[in-house]
Amino acid sequence: MTSSTEPRPTTFNPDWEAAFSPGARRLGSNAIREILKITQSPEIISFAGGLPAPELLPIEEVRAAAGTVLDTYGAAALQYSSTEGHLPLREWIAARHGISPANVQIMTGSQQGLDLLGKLLIGEGDVVLVEAPTYLGALQSFGPYGPKYAEMQTDDGGIDIDALEGQLSRLRRAGTPAKLLYCVPNFQNPTGRTLSLERRQRLVELTARFGVVVLEDDPYGALRFTGEAIPSVYELALAHCGGPESSHVIYSGSFSKVLAPGLRDAWVQAAGPMIGKLIQAKQGADLHTPTFNQMIVSELVEIVMPAQIERVRALYGARAQTMLAQMQTHFPAGVTYTAPEGGMFLWVRLPEGIDTAALLLRAVERQVAFVPGAPFFALGGGHNTLRLSFSSATTEQIGRGIQALGLTILEALA
């Protein structure tokens, strides 16, 4: 019993800033979070988020699959399950990529793959090569592990391999060899650029020669609406290195863009020792990806997904074309942009001196939103760039939104 005359013990008054770990302090801005918030306002035409077109999300197919899963698996669909993931789903993925299920680990969204691979491969100060610009979610996943980023030179064809060779040599000579190379070869986020077959082949050879682990992030690969499909870097590495166990390339795939992001189902393909560590890391991270969701996805991959991919490709292709046509009409001279062959994004470069973070505020006044480009650069810069997503806006919205954005840019240039 505490006597009431006793002074009340001093309370902690927690100083959270002081309590945070070095990793926590490295966590950057809330860029994606703020983006998602803007997209939630219904009066804004948003080209900001990377949201799949809602009208194509397979609601009835998921309803049917959920029923089938509960009929088929009963309680097992709601129970704990193995960390590796639902075996039929891993088998399906493995068969499609000509590897063993032992080389496949299911992830709770591909973001989890980036986080856990970062945790396992990046020690403080390790050199990580990224495209400039690169997917900002990867920077957010890797950040807490303390990487030292080196930006790769890029052009309209993606990574400049000649420049990369010189960079790898210089880094090695400087005693700071590159540890990991992160890239999005298909319809890159944020630029929409695609790496050619020849560059992929050279990338595999070069990184094998320099002993650099490659993380190939491929959420959009299936969403090609024009041009010829190109083998993945992973696939080329299988041929070059002699199979999945001797490949230094790790592949990250996802069902978010071809089925439904709200189920959070994705996977990683890698050599056995890497998968073994991933399993351990994933146990500590979330034990396993939701059982129910993996089973639902597994029901959908065979019949529903191919048709779904066709629908998505057709719609996104049409929307990209509409957006490009509108940009040609409404964007002033001096503004350049990419013309992607697939995916969800294109990349806009404004004349030097325009700050797209400030431009966004003006654009929102005109009811249109985009993502300023700067957060996509690991080492800063890119203040005159921005990312547009064409996946979730209608033709009418694209027309209105691009016109409003064109006016906003004109005003900023005046």
Place this chain on the structure above:
Amino acid sequence: MTSSTEPRPTTFNPDWEAAFSPGARRLGSNAIREILKITQSPEIISFAGGLPAPELLPIEEVRAAAGTVLDTYGAAALQYSSTEGHLPLREWIAARHGISPANVQIMTGSQQGLDLLGKLLIGEGDVVLVEAPTYLGALQSFGPYGPKYAEMQTDDGGIDIDALEGQLSRLRRAGTPAKLLYCVPNFQNPTGRTLSLERRQRLVELTARFGVVVLEDDPYGALRFTGEAIPSVYELALAHCGGPESSHVIYSGSFSKVLAPGLRDAWVQAAGPMIGKLIQAKQGADLHTPTFNQMIVSELVEIVMPAQIERVRALYGARAQTMLAQMQTHFPAGVTYTAPEGGMFLWVRLPEGIDTAALLLRAVERQVAFVPGAPFFALGGGHNTLRLSFSSATTEQIGRGIQALGLTILEALA
């Protein structure tokens, strides 16, 4: 073009061990994973896994809720959603705990809460206080961040608070003050022990005085089958510290044991600055918990969950009683064990000199499995202890399994 006479470039032959980060190297054994594997063999009576009773998993309720969610939310149920989590679910949790939804973050299973809180709070070498024994999944989550563990003395009433006070003083004097205290006050995993109200009160006062952040892990709190409910450490801290914003206690709750683990839905309650960092960390970890699952859980909490909790309590209470009665009959003298008031586990101590890891192999020969106790100790020891789960075996299986285990122990003692 590469000439065919040119020597084939040397391939990497990836040395994954060399590529792994220090955090990856700290990842320990695959204890939980191996446990789950044993439980999957149908001929084995398993007291190993902490699996909810499959016959109580609410299959039809989940089926109905999935339908309602797709009817109500349509595409939004399958779309990306906010990192914080589904607002109605956060509001429901907040109302139940007398706090604001701003103090609630949804997690992909409580394991994710442990991982992200470890990432945010544990810097390399930070002193983390844990019970001896403690939940081994917490050790697995925290491990990669490089904690220096200090074990708290425990007795049948859980953490010994007098001993803790001395330990906190000594650590502070040594210049290595405790940073974080991790505990499971209700029906602890692995011991089944419960911390008394008086000890909880003193724990709050003591940690507030010493400036130690407390992480209260409470997955089993609702599963009390005997005795009186005790306020959580978090609740006592709210009163002691003057509200959620000045509380140094972080609370981790879960729907896994009261609804379905396969949905992977859980949450963390904490002060605003801590939640703010958690949101950033979770963005990098998996963007958000699956939208569909959060909406399903939100459908179930009001009507289905209370009845579900009653069913679970009644069944686990009966099974615990059966197991204790069988142990009294079949276990030899010199074997002691806990008698939990709730949860899923009890803890057995065999005479010194018996190694329960070796015993497990003999037990499996007799078709019964448990978890050896040693992995639950952060600093080693406990080789003569083991954990039994009574949640998922039938009365008949408990009878047969405990008899087989009793024979195995007798044999080992002989």
